[in-house]
Amino acid sequence: MMKYAVSTPTFDGPFELLLHLILKEEVDIHEVSLSNIVTAYLDEVAKMQTIDLDLATEFLLIAATLIELKTRRLLPGKDDGDLDDELALWEERDLLLVRLLDCKTFKDVATVFSDLVSRADLSFPRMAGPEERFASLMPDLLEGVSPLRVQRAFMRATAPKTPKVIGLEHVAPIRASVAEAIITVAEQIRQAGHTTFRNIVDGITDKIEIVVRFLAILELYKQGRVELEQLRRFGDIEVVWLGVDDESIAIDNYEG
């Protein structure tokens, strides 16, 4: 049973982590190395042992983009011939860049808010209200309030908070297909016994589909069904089936 953790102690989200790593990298060596960043990022993600899948998905989506960027850079000049792939990557990268800039912007705003709050905290408002001689003039707070309304207010105040129903729109479709992808990918790896990430996504052109398969493999890895290995620093990811044949694949409830 995975624990339900809301965030990692240090980083509140994938953009924050990535932003931190990139800016730190620059300070350290004045020369940004994407592979250092990817390694550091994946290290951080790996440390998130107790993370819930919701949040893990957000981190891994970014990881997938980073890895793809890294892969692309390692094969300069190699002509895949697939312009759509190329454009999709550029698009993904631009999106990531915008998100990072947003993240930086609002982190800076938050610092100013924090200063404002600290300053405001030095003053205390007068809230004493009218003196008792005006009490008889004050409109009745409970005017028109029935005992039933008091009961309803109590129910409202003590009701368990309703299950979350919004806010997952942006990831829901992806997660839904990860569940399916786990089955197909597991079958593919089981049959091959030993394959590579490149093979698994061979022939797939839809960017999201590739990410989904990447996530599925990571999930299988987490479940102990496959072993992942990157033999060469920039090599393809080797995937080895470890699972027992008759074991059924546990699929997490991606719908939440």
Next chain:
Amino acid sequence: MNQEESNLDPESVRALEAILMVAMEPVAPALLAQLLEISQATVEALCERLAATYEAAGHGFQLVKVAGGFRFQSHPELAPYVERFVLDGQQARVSSAALETLAIIAYKQPLSRSQVASIRGVDPEAVMRTLQARGYITEVQRDDGPGQAVLFGTTPLFLERLGIASLEDLPSIADFIPDASVVETLERSLRVVPEDPMSPEQ
């Protein structure tokens, strides 16, 4: 600051003004003396001179001694304006927050402010002060526990305003309190990972 005012120790005077400005009720000279680290006699003297200064300057507020403590209040000469303001009703919005707090106290009394806070998830201090000022809730006793927290309950006025004779006339909540299993089910439905016996993590 005029000649008379500047004869007073400025720091103590300013601190007095600041504390009395944010106080919700009259502040005893003993407490002021302790906070300012000056003698009670000095507090009394400073407050009296301050009150005289305000009066001489023709301010719309006063510093007065009531119920054994000092407080700021509106000047009686401006009462017509204050009455208009009070009648305007801006002060009397029954927010849903206020009603919820009142409902919790009505059903769970006696209970402390921190107990209300733990149910509402926010510090109800301001709301409870308003309810107390309106005479709907009052301090009923002190907790036996180490902190001796003040416990609050509703007043006869509260019952009167609701048009009921006793607390027993409030609609019952017993049927509606979600039992443990309901809460658990809700919690489980919020979990991302189901407790699946097939899962290798078990």
Next chain:
Amino acid sequence: MNQEESNLDPESVRALEAILMVAMEPVAPALLAQLLEISQATVEALCERLAATYEAAGHGFQLVKVAGGFRFQSHPELAPYVERFVLDGQQARVSSAALETLAIIAYKQPLSRSQVASIRGVDPEAVMRTLQARGYITEVQRDDGPGQAVLFGTTPLFLERLGIASLEDLPSIADFIPDASVVETLERSLRVVPEDPMSPEQ
């Protein structure tokens, strides 16, 4: 009353002081204008001069414009004394995650939870629920779109917490756009193809 103070219309100024002394939250200039039967512009002018007069006289309290209205508050310089007095009235701390979420909502309102999520990269549900419970944000409307998502905005209490009069007092978002060197670093580190194809980075 010193020379400057006596230049103000005494009756209106005194009435302002009296009303603000009994108010429980900032009072909008429009309401003050109505109660005093003077123009809103006059109210603003009188309050500003009154505030300046208090400051010049070195009082321990201030008249400030916050969350769209005027209120009395203790002078920040006397915070050490007032803090001793209020003790349990301390405002709850706002976490950095909460501040960042507030920052997004303040500048992008109205917006839905999923819009906040897409900017923050994580589901802000827990944080937003806390902010809502504390009264800093509220549901302002529903999206016209198919999902009819709830849209959130900041409240007057948020302005009070920051000690500002209106959202216009927030610095322009343009002031926060990361500077060129940061943008360049980010761009360089995420470049699809390295600058020099002969030296793939190690």
